[in-house]
Amino acid sequence: MCEWVKDKRFFARVRPNLIVDLAKHRGAERVSTVNRFLVRAFLGVFTVALTSCATSPSGPPGTKNTSKTFTTVVVDAGHGGKDNGAFRRYGGAEKLATLDVAKRIERKLRESQLRTVMTRSSDVFISLDERVAMENREKNAIFVSIHFNDSSRRAIHGFETYYHSPMSRDLAVRIQEKLLTIHNSSNRGVRTANFRVLRYAKYPAVLVECGFLSNRREGGEARDSEYRDTLADKIAEAIVEYRYGSGVYASRGNAAPESNPPPAGEVRLPTKSGR
Numbered sequence: 001m002c003e004w005v006k007d008k009r010f011f012a013r014v015r016p017n018l019i020v021d022l023a024k025h026r027g028a029e030r031v032s033t034v035n036r037f038l039v040r041a042f043l044g045v046f047t048v049a050l051t052s053c054a055t056s057p058s059g060p061p062g063t064k065n066t067s068k069t070f071t072t073v074v075v076d077a078g079h080g081g082k083d084n085g086a087f088r089r090y091g092g093a094e095k096l097a098t099l100d101v102a103k104r105i106e107r108k109l110r111e112s113q114l115r116t117v118m119t120r121s122s123d124v125f126i127s128l129d130e131r132v133a134m135e136n137r138e139k140n141a142i143f144v145s146i147h148f149n150d151s152s153r154r155a156i157h158g159f160e161t162y163y164h165s166p167m168s169r170d171l172a173v174r175i176q177e178k179l180l181t182i183h184n185s186s187n188r189g190v191r192t193a194n195f196r197v198l199r200y201a202k203y204p205a206v207l208v209e210c211g212f213l214s215n216r217r218e219g220g221e222a223r224d225s226e227y228r229d230t231l232a233d234k235i236a237e238a239i240v241e242y243r244y245g246s247g248v249y250a251s252r253g254n255a256a257p258e259s260n261p262p263p264a265g266e267v268r269l270p271t272k273s274g275r
Contacts, residue, residue: 065167066203072115072141073239077102081125086150090219097222098146104232111252112240128196136202143205145197148222149212157218158186160209164198172206174242178234
């Protein structure tokens with residue numbers, strides 16, 4: 001919900017005392033009519049406010065659609081440090097799976113000559129506000145946050161990709177479509193969400209749920225190095241094609257993330273060799 005809608009002053013515009021005042025001066029018989037009128041007016045204004053919040057493409061000050069121009073990808077490994085995220089017997093700790101997939105994505109993007117920034121490159125805690133600051137610090141970028149899902153119902157499985165601003169929808173759709181090319185994948189849809197890292201992003205930003213750790217099959221796959229590389233490959237392919245068009249991405253195959261990653265937030269500049 002928009003901040004101005006949540007402001008108490010918005011609701012104070014319809015004052016109960018107004019009805020009492022009108023009753024004193026115009027007669028009690030008009031109270032019910034005035035009451036109905038005010039309620040209808042209030043609901044009408046409130047509905048318009050909510051609609052504008054849901055459809056407005058505007059974001060924080062300085063918002064810019066960089067979908068056709070970005071040169072940097074901020075790769076966010078969800079959770080970390082004291083924040084395990086989901087933790088399941090089948091899939092282990094979410095914070096470790098997200099870090100591994102994020103590192104693989106980052107390497108593949110550098111090989112495709114895109115500049116990268118990691119919000120974290122080790123098992124450390126990074127607050128949501130710090131992640132937002134990192135993504136918005138870049139001048140011509142997009143933001144991709146990696147997560148795994150969890151549910152109390154173990155049968156639930158599949159991929160989900162979230163966005164907040166309308167300018168981010170195409171990126172979310174492209175990533176979801178690439179993930180669905182993985183064997184036995186299940187589509188849980190592209191959805192809007194009010195996650196902080198999406199809501200306050202100045203550039204296109206998405207959050208990818210790479211399957212359910214609570215599901216026996218997907219949790220087991222999340223522990224598998226080859227499968228994590230497949231996830232990273234599909235997400236990287238979607239990002240590269242989102243920027244340059246279809247058919248330009250070249251997969252380099254399965255490879256483990258670098259054993260000596262840079263500190264969280266360090267910028268990696270590509271070379272001609274892709275390293």
